[in-house]
Amino acid sequence: MAKKSELPLFLRALLYLLLIIVTLVWLVPVIVALITSLRTNDDILLRGFLVLPKSISLQSFADAWNRGGLQYYIPNSFIITIPSLVLTLFLSSLGAYALAHFRFRGRYFFYFMFVGGTMLPFQILLLPVFRLSDALGIYDTYIALIAIHTAFQLGFCTFVLRNYMMTVPGQILEAARIDGCSEIGIWWKIMMPLTIPSFAAIATLEFTWIFNDYLWPLILIRTAEKMPVTSGLAILQGQYVQDWTVIISGALIATVPTLAVFIFLQRYFIEGLTLGSNK
Amino acid sequence: MSKRIMLSVTLVIVSAALLIGFIGCQKEEAATQAAGQEVVVYNSYWSDPEPKRVEAELMDMFEEQNPGVKIIHSTVAHEDFKQAIRAYLTSSTPPDVLTWFAGNRARFFIDKGLIMDISDVWEEAGWNDSYSKGFRALSTVDGKQYFLPGNWYWWAVYYSKSTFEKYDIDPPETWDEFIAVCDKLKANGVTPITIGTKYRWTAAAWFDYLNMRVNGPEFHINLMLGKESYDDPRVVKVLNDYWRPLIDKGYFIDDPASYTWAEAIPFMANGQAAMYLMGDFIRDSYPAEKVDDIDFFRFPIIDPSVPVGEDAPTDGYFIPANVQNPEMAKDLLEFFGSAETQEFIAKELKRLVTNNDVDPSVYNANQQKGVELINGADYVAQFYDRDTTPEMADKGMNGFMEFWANTDKAEEILGRLEADRKDLFTE
């Protein structure tokens, strides 16, 4: 959509400058994080946070990697996040399709059920789910984490996907049905391709949420070898020693995967997050 | 979007997920299978870099001494451990040995029957002799031992030697001397005391010491146990007559609640402030180039007729009651409590250990001074949030923080704390 420029060039340039300034200010916290990761902890203790570093050192990244055991924890994060992500998207697309394009009894009830679950502060579920997992014998396993993440994220994903799927005109589906296509076929061959933008957008958010989750592994995992990167980072925050540079470096390293996903899926965002007013 | 592209993308994603899930399962099996070995699971909260390293070495030592046994050792962040332990103790497969705090925190679980009676280990390992009466008492409930004390540290007022020298100040011993020191520092533009109260316990330290110095450790401990009242005139006196003047006269830095305890160190390191009531672990966080500048003195005596109480929190180990392999668990516990292990910890970590059979000459000058400090005390407390129940500690510390910001509201705040105490301790 081309913007009809009604303002004089001078004013537009000024506004553009303003935009740049606002954007840079907006990014200040990120810049601070980067600068801090390049300093040494004693330097911070002596001279405070907001001074330009006297010397640049990548040592903190190395420390975070080794001390934080990140080379073990990051793979664990992926083992937990990817299957959860795939499963929850898959299952919620099934449910969302039903809720979007069928009139049946209980459709608002089920929709409400999914939406209602997103309203709950999940912390209250920690102990009940722990007991459930323990009873099922999956305490201290990846499965326990994958199960709860898949289940819990079904709420939000179903909510978004349903609304997105509703924008697909019913006639397309009817036509396929008349052609003799099975319901699963319709879902797979027609609905899914059309939903890709929405998937991409949700996938980024979900990846971020699941990857950065912290409380579930605390309660459901007992063995260090299975802990995700969030637990590893917490360990960097010692009881008595707080090495800020290492902590922030570790956190930045752990941000790389989510950032990568974000950059990769960026282009699908704009289309994908439309909720009910596209097409 | 071409169907083919969509199909292939989906295939890629699904196979990636399956692959990853498979890798996960493989890791699972490898972790739980110790190929015919016996397995001991140990979870600890020693998450600081040095302790973590030392523990890793200890694990190797144990495995050498016990061939055919594999230790699965997991370190959990210190704060998180307090939440995670709830899962450990109620699961059907708890870890075999856990680190934990002495005092009320351990009692809480002992009273619920969640911790194994290890009196037999104490007996067999001879700890009834090699551990002092104080530590034994700390581990005993109703005549049985449940806890193994491991190491401890002392609290004192740490000060910057160079700042004191600069203004020709000697470490004070009495309260009047202390006030004089503060006045002199303030007159010279130095904030006497630094403190970071974001997480509140640093403020609780001041309450502990002032209360013990003014009213004696017995009253203090009874207050912790809920047997005395928070609005007792003696407590009011502590706040109004001793604590309030310190705050009102500006002896503390500004905005202490903005800083974590470590974030308040720079003020002392760069000379803007001079003293810090803190545990000996301040050395671990002090900038390396300045750590030799600090020394400590005992919290000043207010009333010489009152017995001297000090805070010296003790950490240790216990075995959950429903472990699957009690024999192995006890073996590991014996290992932790042995003179050999304790000496290793003392040397490597410069912590004070609890086993008296350890040769005191392993301690450096600083540690020996600390030991003297505590040996000279009439009573050793575990620190505010370990001596009283977690909930009372939470409310109490909030009360202290509120008082810090509103020094004229002592009676009102203490009144509310008293209502909480009644509510919590008489249920």
Added chain:
Amino acid sequence: MTGNRLRYNLTPYLFLAVPVLIYMIWVIGPMLYSFYLSFTSWDGFSPPQFVGLKNFIRLFNDRVFYISLSNNIEWIILFMTIPIVLGLALAMVLNGNIPGEKFFKSSFFMPMVLSLVVCGLVWSWLYNPAFGLINSVLRAVGLDGLARGWLSDPKVVMESVIAVAIWRQVGYVMVLYLAGLQSVDPDLISASKVDGASAIQRFFHVILPQLAPITVIVIVISIVDSLRAFDLVSVMTRGGPFNSSSVLANYMYIQAFNNYRMGYGAAISVILFLISLVFILFYLTRIAKEESNG
């Protein structure tokens, strides 16, 4: 035709079977269990003891509960209005062909990708009274009076924390509105121009109404997120100083996990749920109406 009909009637249930089952077991079940717990006194270890409404009575007399509640309400108000205004403004600005469009859009969305822990940590440094950037800048331009302990002054601590949440949220709302702007009918806009409507009139009478569905979604999400706010408070202040920045989710966590009062914590989450319920029901009835009309 009956075979097809049956297939058509059964299909939604078949599609929903697995997701609903999993959801019931892992979310609804535990949720109902914690609602049950709100009527008990439970320390997490011994068996729960039934105490009826005692937790709720205690809750209604709890000072900190009301502080937390009002903090959540303040969060809702600020978290709803500011990101909508800023997000919409940014979307309008960035909707045209501006050089570096991708850079701007990504910059504003980036905070969303950072974990809340990182955000909380970095902003704590910015807020540091002695060394932090904010106070340093204020002092440098002579506004010393405004410099304060952003996280230690009970009067501003809640707003300071909410500011971080808003900083994260604006990009997200901006993206939602960018999507919405794609579908604003260009014909209507041209028509209104022909009619001589000014830019402002166009905005309020043509564009904004068409963005209404998005605005509703944003409002609902904002309210729900405000009620669930936890991580930032946990990292930056733990609810302090002395409960000034306590929010319900945080208070619940402390009660349940720190103070071993699972039942009481469950009661708090019941109240939280009921409050959210009001908004969700409003949303649901609205779309039910819309969808039966459209």
